[in-house]
Amino acid sequence: MSILKFDEHEAPLPPEPGHSSRGRLERILRAGEFAVTAELNPPDSADPNDVFERGAIFDGWVDGINATDGSGANCHMSSVGICALLTRVGYSPIMQISCRDHNRIAIQGNVLGAAAMGVNNILCLTGDGVQAGDQPGAKPVFDLDCMSLLRTIRQMRDEGKLLSGRKLTSPPQVFLGAAINPFAPPYDFRPLRLAKKIEAGAQFAQSQYCFDIPMLETYMDRVRDMGLDEKCFILAGVGPLASARAAKWIRSNVPGIHIPDSIIERLEGADDQKLEGKKIAIEVLQQVREMKGISGAHVMAYRQEELVAEIVHESGVLKGRKPWTREANPGFEAVAEAVENTIEHIGEAIEPSAAVAAASD
Numbered sequence: 001m002s003i004l005k006f007d008e009h010e011a012p013l014p015p016e017p018g019h020s021s022r023g024r025l026e027r028i029l030r031a032g033e034f035a036v037t038a039e040l041n042p043p044d045s046a047d048p049n050d051v052f053e054r055g056a057i058f059d060g061w062v063d064g065i066n067a068t069d070g071s072g073a074n075c076h077m078s079s080v081g082i083c084a085l086l087t088r089v090g091y092s093p094i095m096q097i098s099c100r101d102h103n104r105i106a107i108q109g110n111v112l113g114a115a116a117m118g119v120n121n122i123l124c125l126t127g128d129g130v131q132a133g134d135q136p137g138a139k140p141v142f143d144l145d146c147m148s149l150l151r152t153i154r155q156m157r158d159e160g161k162l163l164s165g166r167k168l169t170s171p172p173q174v175f176l177g178a179a180i181n182p183f184a185p186p187y188d189f190r191p192l193r194l195a196k197k198i199e200a201g202a203q204f205a206q207s208q209y210c211f212d213i214p215m216l217e218t219y220m221d222r223v224r225d226m227g228l229d230e231k232c233f234i235l236a237g238v239g240p241l242a243s244a245r246a247a248k249w250i251r252s253n254v255p256g257i258h259i260p261d262s263i264i265e266r267l268e269g270a271d272d273q274k275l276e277g278k279k280i281a282i283e284v285l286q287q288v289r290e291m292k293g294i295s296g297a298h299v300m301a302y303r304q305e306e307l308v309a310e311i312v313h314e315s316g317v318l319k320g321r322k323p324w325t326r327e328a329n330p331g332f333e334a335v336a337e338a339v340e341n342t343i344e345h346i347g348e349a350i351e352p353s354a355a356v357a358a359a360s361d
Helices: 024-030 048-055 079-088 103-114 148-156 189-200 213-225 244-253 261-270 271-289 307-315 332-359
Strands: 037-039 064-067 093-098 121-125 176-179 205-211 233-238 294-301
Touching: 024 037, 024 205, 037 048, 037 148, 037 233, 048 079, 064 079, 079 093, 079 103, 093 103, 103 148, 121 148, 121 189, 148 176, 148 189, 176 189, 189 213, 189 332, 205 294, 213 233, 213 271, 233 271, 244 261, 261 271, 271 294
Parallel strands: 037 064, 037 294, 064 093, 093 121, 121 176, 176 205, 205 233, 233 294
Antiparallel strands: none
16 A cells, blocks of 8 residues: 655755755745745635635745734634645745644644644744733633743754653754834833743744834844844834824724824825825835845735735835745646546547437437
């Protein structure tokens, strides 16, 4: 009996010395290229096509797609489910894990399952409190926080054992990430917190939305002084604002997002506020591209995902580099052709019988 094995040439890349994973995102960053990631708006649906269609929007423009895990403490399709679908067709997902909803047993099991499916990147988050979502009566877990989660997965990967001490026969090969927010007080503490996350195992970090370049520069000055940019790849958060009204609401209701008055005034003075919001995102992306210590950008366009390709293209930050694009699988075409030939042969065999049946009627 033949045993089916995972095709090592479809999703994971060949092993590389000094790399933790076999994924594209780590390869791009370690090669010194400016990486771009994006966030997939998870569907409130059980239809896989909802994921495939949303993923296709990013084709050829990003190096990784974040699969959020109950963002905002709201229920959507699970992160591990989205990753299962994305890896099936060759995308490079970044699986987010929120400690709010899972205990250590579930988390370690999900990490092993995700790695087996070809997930090479994991972003570790503590998670918003349940009161922030639409089911505030849910019981929060918080068995781990982002720091202990990073340490747990690093132990699984580097030491090949679970928290219980039980040995793994095949450790997960994953690139570990964390979230950072240079724009939330206390500002002096933020670089220190990044240092703690790096010590716990973070190899890349994605930041909250940046709308204030001077504030990011101040943060990065301290990060560079501490040498943290040499220990962790930092991706700055960038995204379009739909209108001045939306910007005001976000600033007042979403913790940790800082939007200067100058940005809101610029939106208010524009004839087309949505277009102006896209222009601002492009300008921010171009500025962070040139900032020392920034290795990439995380482009977030909630319910405006179609703008990601435009923002990346018009900004020119890729400088001619073309990220991975989904292509037709020759194997699928061969199978389709074989099925079609089989149907034709069956049809030829059935036709005489059909004629006899018609005559007997």
